[in-house]
Amino acid sequence: MKKIRTVIIEDEAPAREILKHYLKDFEELEIIAECADGFSGLKTISFSKPDLVFLDIQMPRLTGFELIEVMTEKPAIIFTTAYDQFAIKAFELNAVDYLLKPFPKERLHNAVKKVIEKIGKSKDEEKSASSIIEKFPKSASTLNRIVVRKGNAINLIPVERLKYVEAQDDYVMIYHAEGKALKQQTMKFYEENLPDKDFVRIHRSYIVSVQEINRIEPYGKDNHVAVLKSGEKLPVSRSGYKHLKEELNF
Amino acid sequence: MKHPVFGNRTRFFVWWLVWLFIGLGQALLYYFAYGSIVNLTIVDAILSLLLYSGIALSLWYPFSFFNKTSEKLVNVITNLIITGAISVAFWFFITKLVLKLIMPEQVNLNEYWIATTPYRIGTGVFIYCLLILTYYLFVSLSNLSEKMAREARLESLVKETELKMLRSQINPHFLFNSLNSISSLTITDPDKARLMVIKLSDFMRYALSRKDEQPVTLQSEFDNIRLYLDIERVRFGDRLSIEETMDSLCMEVKIPVMILQPLYENAVKHGVYESTGKVTISTSVISTNEYCEITITNNYDPEAISAKGTGTGLSNVSRRLELSYGNKAMLKTEKQNGIFTSKLFIPGTPQVNSQKDEKNKDSNNRR
Numbered sequence: 001m002k003k004i005r006t007v008i009i010e011d012e013a014p015a016r017e018i019l020k021h022y023l024k025d026f027e028e029l030e031i032i033a034e035c036a037d038g039f040s041g042l043k044t045i046s047f048s049k050p051d052l053v054f055l056d057i058q059m060p061r062l063t064g065f066e067l068i069e070v071m072t073e074k075p076a077i078i079f080t081t082a083y084d085q086f087a088i089k090a091f092e093l094n095a096v097d098y099l100l101k102p103f104p105k106e107r108l109h110n111a112v113k114k115v116i117e118k119i120g121k122s123k124d125e126e127k128s129a130s131s132i133i134e135k136f137p138k139s140a141s142t143l144n145r146i147v148v149r150k151g152n153a154i155n156l157i158p159v160e161r162l163k164y165v166e167a168q169d170d171y172v173m174i175y176h177a178e179g180k181a182l183k184q185q186t187m188k189f190y191e192e193n194l195p196d197k198d199f200v201r202i203h204r205s206y207i208v209s210v211q212e213i214n215r216i217e218p219y220g221k222d223n224h225v226a227v228l229k230s231g232e233k234l235p236v237s238r239s240g241y242k243h244l245k246e247e248l249n250f
Numbered sequence: 251m252k253h254p255v256f257g258n259r260t261r262f263f264v265w266w267l268v269w270l271f272i273g274l275g276q277a278l279l280y281y282f283a284y285g286s287i288v289n290l291t292i293v294d295a296i297l298s299l300l301l302y303s304g305i306a307l308s309l310w311y312p313f314s315f316f317n318k319t320s321e322k323l324v325n326v327i328t329n330l331i332i333t334g335a336i337s338v339a340f341w342f343f344i345t346k347l348v349l350k351l352i353m354p355e356q357v358n359l360n361e362y363w364i365a366t367t368p369y370r371i372g373t374g375v376f377i378y379c380l381l382i383l384t385y386y387l388f389v390s391l392s393n394l395s396e397k398m399a400r401e402a403r404l405e406s407l408v409k410e411t412e413l414k415m416l417r418s419q420i421n422p423h424f425l426f427n428s429l430n431s432i433s434s435l436t437i438t439d440p441d442k443a444r445l446m447v448i449k450l451s452d453f454m455r456y457a458l459s460r461k462d463e464q465p466v467t468l469q470s471e472f473d474n475i476r477l478y479l480d481i482e483r484v485r486f487g488d489r490l491s492i493e494e495t496m497d498s499l500c501m502e503v504k505i506p507v508m509i510l511q512p513l514y515e516n517a518v519k520h521g522v523y524e525s526t527g528k529v530t531i532s533t534s535v536i537s538t539n540e541y542c543e544i545t546i547t548n549n550y551d552p553e554a555i556s557a558k559g560t561g562t563g564l565s566n567v568s569r570r571l572e573l574s575y576g577n578k579a580m581l582k583t584e585k586q587n588g589i590f591t592s593k594l595f596i597p598g599t600p601q602v603n604s605q606k607d608e609k610n611k612d613s614n615n616r617r
Contacts, residue, residue, distance in 0.1 A: 012427065012485045018434035037526045058423065060526045061554060082426035101430035 003030040009041035010056040022108045038062025057081045066147040076115045143193040148181035163212045167205040202240035254388040273299040298345040338374035453477040465504035493532035500542040506574050512563035513592045517548035525551035544594040552588045
């Protein structure tokens with residue numbers, strides 16, 4: 001039988017140790033790599049295309065959530081986390097499993113059994129890991145960086161450098177100080193997770209950083225356009241104008 | 251303040267009941283004073299008490315005004331006496347006037363009036379004194395209940411804040427990750443696991459036993475910080491190293507308990523959590539003439555766009571310093587060249603504090 005190729009991505013050595021120790025009991029599993037941070041984890045996943053990933057959430061450089069966002073492969077994911085009250089509910093809906101550290105051996109065995117069953121079944125039944133990401137707010141705090149992928153490079157864009165977000169069918173185009181990037185996400189996600197006081201949804205298709213707005217000009221009969229510092233002009237809808245008014249107090 | 255009688259239905263009822271009794275008393279008194287004119291004494295009693303009751307009700311307003319404005323007892327008493335004299339005189343004449351109007355054919359009214367005058371004045375003054383006492387009682391009672399309510403509110407507020415502080419101080423990430431490390435060590439290194447359980451217990455005990463804002467010595471605060479950093483070092487291994495230089499002169503200086511913890515948690519969070527390389531957290535304590543200067547530095551990965559904290563850790567520290575020292579202590583932070591520095595200035599040279607230490611030792615031991 002072909003073994004389930006497994007990667008452990010976890011930044012604390014003792015946590016990796018206990019996971020490996022517990023996993024010894026499973027002959028079906030083969031641990032092919034261990035990574036101590038999100039970036040090397042991502043590299044390893046795209047390089048060796050594992051079947052199963054044990055993923056910590058809080059890690060240096062790239063968190064577990066961000067890793068899933070930019071990952072193109074779709075291995076089965078088991079989250080291991082010490083404490084994440086918001087994630088818990090979401091994982092119950094979507095991830096193969098989530099383990100709250102410290103977890104007992106039996107708990108891990110259940111999780112691994114689920115994976116074995118799942119991988120045994122036909123591939124199309126598999127839930128893709130990326131569908132998890134839409135379901136839950138990333139964390140208790142608002143978004144403070146956005147991960148995008150350009151070819152093989154991963155860029156982390158701090159929200160302060162974000163100029164505006166434009167809707168493009170199922171994607172959004174993110175315009176930032178260094179250029180632009182396409183990402184598969186919804187406008188709703190950004191509307192809900194970008195810091196309220198810094199970003200305003202001025203139009204069905206545009207969310208703009210308040211800092212970037214230079215002026216607002218009337219356009220046509222009762223429409224407006226926002227002129228950015230860089231000179232770009234973005235349409236402002238009637239309800240968007242109301243939002244702007246509330247936000248900027250004019 | 252609200253009017254004591256109008257504000258409440260039961261009181262309104264009781265008020266009139268009391269006047270009824272006073273009226274009966276007066277009727278009896280006048281009956282004995284003048285003799286057999288039952289009709290007149292009853293009408294007089296009802297009329298005069300009705301009038302007095304009205305005056306008494308309105309007397310509340312000048313009374314509460316005097317009570318509020320003048321601080322001196324002499325002033326208050328003078329005001330009350332003058333008001334009393336005016337009220338009684340007013341009552342006396344208006345009663346006579348009305349009585350004459352409604353009973354014009356009563357023949358011996360004048361005689362009756364003269365005979366009852368001393369009693370009348372006496373009753374008026376007596377009722378006036380009674381009234382003032384009642385009002386005083388009412389004011390002090392309502393002040394008391396207000397004070398009690400305020401105290402209860404304050405107490406619950408303090409408790410709530412304390413709980414919040416406690417919760418924010420023991421980071422759940424830290425706790426559960428430490429437990430996970432212990433779980434792992436039980437397999438790979440049971441002795442170390444045991445040691446870590448002890449360290450974690452000591453740390454938790456220190457954090458949880460903090461019932462009030464009783465200050466502790468810098469020494470015990472640093473002992474606890476060392477426990478914390480030791481535990482974190484088990485989790486992160488080589489990634490975290492610790493350096494410290496301590497001026498022993500400062501170690502007996504008192505500071506608010508757990509005030510350093512958030513600074514070290516910050517150092518770990520923004521240093522170790524966000525970086526793949528090695529992070530050194532170094533502490534130096536220097537005593538100057540006025541201050542004990544505590545400097546905590548950590549390097550961080552400047553490329554990591556760190557998850558910005560909510561800033562509650564640092565602002566909590568500043569707030570608590572302000573509450574304990576006024577503006578004599580302060581916290582300064584700075585970020586430069588990949589090094590994050592927090593500087594804490596705690597007032598008090600060792601000499602100044604040593605006397606207080608002796609006093610506080612007893613209470614500390616008891617705890």
